[in-house]
Amino acid sequence: MSLLSVRDLTVKFAMREQTVTALNGISFDLAKGERLGIVGESGAGKSITGFALMNLLSRPGYIDSGEILFEGDDVVQMKPRALQDMRGNRMAMIFQDPMVTLNPVLTIGEQMVETLRAHRQLSREEARQIAILKLREVYIPSPEERLEQYPHELSGGMRQRIIIAIALLLDPQLIIADEPTTALDVTIQADIMELMLELCQSNQVSLILITHDLGVVSQMTERTMVMYAGRIIETGSTRAIINDPQHPYTQGLINALPQQTKPGQRLKQIQGTMPALGRIPAGCPFNPRCEYATATCRSQIPPMSQFAQVQVACHEVQRLQFEAEANRKEELA
């Protein structure tokens, strides 16, 4: 049985003039201990998915329909009290920017102890001891001193380690990490990712990693989900997605990676930009930017279907495969 099972999740934003759909019938499953990457450009709905899983969308966003079964309970239907018990306890989240995530006027100790005491009957001292242990696990030097410090006294990398420690405090089943390294220095990014991978593996925690970085996804996750304009457009094992992407958008993403470009060659960018919510075109949302788009693409939303090793939502995937095959033969010849 899967740990998390999302069915037809639809999220809307009630704006002043109109209501826009930010997530459009998302469905996926996550097994216990599995690590899933969600990739896409900013605005694709990755972060919204993350917050929706916690039922923590802030106004004007709301879950319109669908269900999120987490360990058998539907997060969408949960009462506030049940949500409060679940958050931070069974399902934890790592936010994007460690500089603004921790409360500036509370010490690190207070912010760790309160989390433990919110979910377990512990004395302050017992909670403090657990906090120190967890800080050790994320390789924070002299954790006793850190507990007395305020967030602004620590570096961004240090703060993100603390946030990871807080996520692990209550041994959750699932951690959702929303671009956990985007706000950090490049030099620390790899350290943090390595730390997360190590901790997830040793603690048997499932991970949903939200990122725009395909490199990070290939290193960290077993399965990948590509999102575009509020929909999942391709999903499969990370290896298959990276090595043999089927959707033109995913192919574009991978071709745009610097590693895919020979020296002296221009980076292959996907032309155009993702449409704003509320201006999503009819048919396949990617069609205006897609060089293979046909009349069908402009009128009908492509369904998800199995192709090669992945699930993909594209009308023209067969023709694409055929052309790619032809190209390869040409190159060989």
Add this chain to the structure above:
Amino acid sequence: MSSYIETPNQSRLNRIWQSHMAYSFRRNPVAVVSMAVFLFIAVTSFLAPLIAPYNPYDPAQIDIMNSEYPPAWAEGALPEFLLGTDDQGRDLLSTILYGTRLSIIIGLCAVGLQAFLGISIGLLAGYIGGRLDSLLMRLADIQLSFSTLMVAIIFLAVTQALFGSETFNRYAIFFLVAVIGVAEWPQYARTVRATVLAEKKKEYVDSARVLGFGPMRIMVRHILPNSLSPIFVISTVQVANAIISEASLSFLGLGMPPSQPSLGSLISSGFDYIFSGSWWITVIPGIVLVVLVLVINLLGDWMRDVLNPKLYKG
């Protein structure tokens, strides 16, 4: 090239005025009613010489025997005095109309002075920066730490004692405008400075500088338009505050004299009679004052919601 630089500012302003602001105004009944009430008060008071039944400044039209008649709907009223008469026998309606005009004029002029001083100092401090900036902002801090009303009371009290009340009364309106105008410049200066600092970094200012425009032109033509929405919001609130300050000062006898009463001095002269039952001399101008300030504050609130400017915060 110069058109490339100017269009963003102008078209933005136009857009705000023509669509967004007008649209949200129509949709907001509180704003519409407030605006209507404000216009009604402003227009009737500015037309006071034409529509007021009497001239409260003309001694020939005042008869002390007429003093303290209640409003027309109360017992013992004279029908020719719709809102009754004050302690000197002046028609209250006429006196209120003239007084409201004075209150609005003083409020607008004082805020005009504040805005002029504050915007100039803010532009200067923000654009030149460095020592001048820190000196001016320190001054602004200190100035703000002293309440305007306190400064105004002391200034006016000393002025009155210095010149004697006769001379003081003659020039009271100028003293009021000057002191309320000077005391509140930091409100504008801080906000304008903050906008200048934000705008200075942007490309169009650089390109204007590269094109060889002088600092004066850059500030007035390019930076100032971007400070307009906070300036609008501050100004509304400031007009309301200035009218309250003027009324308070006049109430204390440090503003407009009883012979030429603003709303504050009218309330003050009525206060002595409230114990003897002549409530209307105080209560009616009081209501007019509150309604006037209230609608301006409501308009200010609405503007803040619509324009949502980045205001300077302490």
Add this chain to the structure above:
Amino acid sequence: MFAYLVKRAIQAVAVMFAISLIAFAIQGNLGDPLRELVGQSVSEEVRQQLRDELGLNDPFLTQYLRFVGNALQGDLGTSYFFKEPALEVILKKLPATLELVLGATVIIIGFSVPLGVYTAIRPDAVLSRVIMALSILGISVPVFLTAIMMIFVFSVEWGWLPSFGRGDVVHVWGYWETNFLSLDGWEHILLPSVALASIMLPLFVRLIRAEMMEVLQSEYVRYAKAKGIAPWRIYFIHALKNTLLPVITVGGVQIGTMVAYTILTETVFQWPGMGFMFLEAVNRVDTPLIVAYLIVVGFIFVVTNTIVDLIYGLVNPTVNIARMGA
């Protein structure tokens, strides 16, 4: 810490210096000390002699230094009207004013925090809308008008509460007589305190609400929710502390404003405090008393502002006082 204290102290001294200059200028130009001393009927010769004796012909700097020297020793001249040292006259009136400010402050803090927090947490509730509507009405009614209306309703029409004076005060210590130790004292201070609080309270409610709503939008509040922290703890531990930091700074400035408003309330209620005394002194052109009032009030402003700055520095962990002096 030390450097910050020194910097703050230097600024306080600079402001007091400016105030002393203004006070000195007023003293030198307002009224004629000779006339107060000997009247009009003295020959020009005697007048000159007196001027010399009083040091009125000394150079400016000598006179100013003498003024400051005397002021530092607590000598701010003798009131023409009361024939007593001006400082003493004011200090006798000070407790009445301070008790009024205290009463108003208690009302303001007691009501603004719960109301501000409530309207921020439940912005769409009917009660919140009522509170916000009342608050904008509140800031639109001048203090003196509130005071008059309260007298009209509670004293004149209903006759519930006294309309003027301090009533039965209980002597505590030195010049200090308090309103808070007798029922009559409480009855007398109630209306003036409420009037004084009337304009500041809605201002604070709006300020706290605005700050709190901004804080509730912040990432760290969302993060606290994601950690499963109870709502009351999010509101009162995570959000309120961050809300109150800017409120402290603004509040400090408002304490000064409140001293100015005591002049209005004291005038309406004939409250025997400093403000009421000051207006009387102005009408009598009692220059030493005017000057003394200016200096005492200036001193109160400077001290409260300095204290507020220090408190802010202590409460806010992100302000490193030790480093702020640099």
